[in-house]
Amino acid sequence: MTKKIQFFALVLCLCLCSVSIASAEYTQQDCDKFYFSAQYDKAYQCLSSMAAEGDPQSQFNLAVLYHLGQGVAKDTSKTIYWLTRAAENGHPNAQFGIGAAYESGFGVEQDLAEAVKWYSKAANQGHAAAQTNLGVMYGNGEGVERNSIEALKWFRLAASSGSSKARRNAEVLAQYMSDEEILEADTMAAAWEPIISEKTDPLLNQSVHK
Template identity: 85%
Template sequence: MTKTVQCFALVLCLCLLSVSSASAEYTQQECDKFYFSAQYDEAYQCISSMASEGDPQSQFNLAVLYHLGQGVEKDTSKTIYWLTRAAENGHPNAQFGVGAAYEAGFGVEKDLAVAVKWYTMAANQGHAAAQTNLGVMYGNGEGVERNSIEALKWFRLAASGGSSKARRNAEVLSQHMTDEEILEADTLAATWEPIMTEHIDMLPKPSVHK
């Protein structure tokens, strides 16, 4: 079985076109204009202002700027800090990114159990890549007790969201499961409903490693 493996820069893809509330000083449209015209210093000022006011999308985008060194020096600790703030505020891409960081030990101490928790939060919001990775972790017993039924459920959901990796994983895994187990997994997938989160304060603050 394979995970949705992406380099961290791609995990933290900028999503600047998302609608976001205006700050006192800037609007999302202004931030977009600065970034897409390669005015990175101005984009950093704009995005950091909105991020400081608690806007999850801006917090996610600010993590990207720190990771790529656009408008500011690269800083792994600040990348993780702002990525985590966005994740705690319910941003599914950020939750997936934090999960990937803990799985890989990128900027934080590697912790597969914590990775599973963040992947689960993103997966519960319908994030296909997180669902794929969560399925692999359940299938292999990484950071969580091995559970083929739960693994297949997440693969089915990710496949329905367009993940070709999840579709292949489901085919491979189902070959080693009974008909009853497959039926149970399919039933769980069919009755699953997304869980949207707005704010999370349940995990310890990350121990950041540069």
């Protein structure tokens, strides 16, 4: 069973989605316009204003700007800061990203249990890449007690969202499980329902599949 963390290469693509949240000065549409017209200084100002008011999408996007150095100097500590704020506010891509940071030790001290915690939060919102990585953590006993049934459940869920990596992992893992264990995992997957944070919209464009 394998996974590719590829933290910022895959996760921290700027996911600018128009939402109804607005600050006194800006709307998300304003931030979109500035970013996609390469007006990064203005995009930074826009996102900073909205992020300070607690908008999870803007907090996540601000983390992206700090990582890429667009409109602001690159700053790993501020990248992690805003990524964490967005994750705490229920943003699934941010939860996945901070989980990957803790797993790899990017900008934080490596902590596999903390990685499992954040992967779990994103996975429970239906984030396929987080489900895949969580399945690997359970399958290998990394940061959590090894549990093949739980691992297969998450692989099945991620595969149903189109993750080819999860599908292959499920096929490999199932070879070492009994029919009863596979049935239990499949039953759990069939009964699973996402838990969507009240602070964020459901995943509209999940481009990260492992």
